[in-house]
Amino acid sequence: MRLMSPTPPHPDRRAFLLLGAGAAAALVTGCGLNNPFDTSTTPAAEAVRNLAPDVAAAVTAVGRLRTNQANLDAARAAHPALTKRLSGLTDLYRAHLEALVAAVPDGVDTTPATAPRPVPAGRAAALALVGKDAAAVQVGLVDLAVQARSGPFARLLGSMSAGLAQQVVLLQRTPVAR
Amino acid sequence: MTPLEALQATLAAEHAAVYLTGVLGAQASQSRQPVLYAALTSAYRAHRRNRDHLTVAITTAGGVPVAAAVAYELPPAMSNASELNDAALQLERRIAETYGQLVENTAGAERRWALVALTESATRYLEFRGTPEMFPGSAS
Numbered sequence: 136m137r138l139m140s141p142t143p144p145h146p147d148r149r150a151f152l153l154l155g156a157g158a159a160a161a162l163v164t165g166c167g168l169n170n171p172f173d174t175s176t177t178p179a180a181e182a183v184r185n186l187a188p189d190v191a192a193a194v195t196a197v198g199r200l201r202t203n204q205a206n207l208d209a210a211r212a213a214h215p216a217l218t219k220r221l222s223g224l225t226d227l228y229r230a231h232l233e234a235l236v237a238a239v240p241d242g243v244d245t246t247p248a249t250a251p252r253p254v255p256a257g258r259a260a261a262l263a264l265v266g267k268d269a270a271a272v273q274v275g276l277v278d279l280a281v282q283a284r285s286g287p288f289a290r291l292l293g294s295m296s297a298g299l300a301q302q303v304v305l306l307q308r309t310p311v312a313r
Numbered sequence: 314m315t316p317l318e319a320l321q322a323t324l325a326a327e328h329a330a331v332y333l334t335g336v337l338g339a340q341a342s343q344s345r346q347p348v349l350y351a352a353l354t355s356a357y358r359a360h361r362r363n364r365d366h367l368t369v370a371i372t373t374a375g376g377v378p379v380a381a382a383v384a385y386e387l388p389p390a391m392s393n394a395s396e397l398n399d400a401a402l403q404l405e406r407r408i409a410e411t412y413g414q415l416v417e418n419t420a421g422a423e424r425r426w427a428l429v430a431l432t433e434s435a436t437r438y439l440e441f442r443g444t445p446e447m448f449p450g451s452a453s
Contacts, residue, residue: 223445230447277432281425286417293416293428294448297409297435301445304436 189288192279193238194245196292199275200235202247203268204228209251210261217262224269224302231295266306273299317371319418321379323427324367326411328381330360333388333404340391349394352440353401359437360408363430370423402441406449409434413450 207225211218239245255261273296280292314322334357341350371378388400412431416424435449 227445227447234448273432277425277428280416280428281421289424290413290417290451291448293431294413294451296428297432297449298445298447300432300436301439301449304439305445 187284189283189285190238190240192283192288192292193235194240194243196276196279196295197232197235197239197245198247199272200228200232201245202249203265203272204232205247205251206268207265210254210265213254214258214261217258220262220306221265223305224265227298227302231298234291234295262306266303269299269306270303273303314414314418316419316423317374317376319415320367320371320374320423321376323411323415324364324371325379326408327360327364327367328379329385330404330408331357331364332381332385334360334401336387337391337397337401337404341394341397346394346397349397352437353397356401356405356437356440359433366426370426398441402438402443405434405437405441405443409438409450410453413452416450 204225207221207228211221211225252264255264276292276296276299280289280296283289283292334353338350338353338357341353343350368378388396388403390396391400409431412427412434415427416431419427431450435446438449439445
């Protein structure tokens with residue numbers, strides 16, 4: 136007798152994302168926008184707002200992850216001693232961005248709109264801020280997953296959120312010297 | 314898979330998890346392995362709580378909650394802390410995947426609850442000496 140029923144096969148998440156990206160790219164070819172939820176009324180802004188809902192969610196998630204990634208890179212540069220401690224989160228952001236980037240239409244610019252935030256002088260404070268950023272994105276991914284129209288996409292966002300939660304726990308486990 | 318079918322599959326998995334964490338907890342020593350014992354006790358309570366939530370959700374949805382099996386296949390080895398950790402970790406990985414499936418096949422409040430359960434299971438990996446994963450709960 137098995138412990139649990141086996142999970143049935145699922146659609147490949149990349150196939151789903153590429154499908155969404157293809158549909159969305161047709162809408163926004165040539166657009167260069169930072170924020171898909173921009174309230175301006177230019178045709179380009181409206182086109183991005185009208186993206187398939189899950190593609191807009193992917194754009195939002197990529198933007199948040201890239202902002203966190205930039206802040207994390209800044210923290211590592213200011214405190215090289217944190218590099219090893221932050222390696223798991225660094226790899227996680229990279230893997231998550233790779234999974235989502237196929238869903239972002241070519242014309243949409245998801246680079247962080249602002250420069251990385253100033254890094255606290257103390258290592259502990261810098262680490263805490265990186266953890267706080269990760270926790271905020273983790274909660275945001277849950278909200279995006281709840282709103283997702285596609286089940287497989289919701290699952291992808293949920294698994295990303297769970298992976299981030301693991302990293303947040305690890306960051307909080309051992310205090311660092313100030 | 315319908316939402317009700319996904320809820321039933323998750324309940325079946327939680328029945329097994331309650332059984333197994335109970336067995337694993339009975340093998341751990343509260344005095345000699347206090348951290349492991351506490352983690353298993355916490356996991357047992359979480360799975361029991363989730364089982365009860367799922368039972369109510371299925372009943373509310375008009376279904377008849379799937380019953381627990383009489384017995385479940387036990388891990389091949391449970392004689393020391395390492396083996397108990399391995400068994401608990403494997404259990405949590407399977408449960409996380411089951412919650413991933415529930416996320417995929419539900420919407421609204423049910424999906425949000427499944428997302429929380431998925432996250433809790435993923436963070437329990439770490440209690441059982443598991444290493445973090447990029448996409449816990451994704452389809453294998």
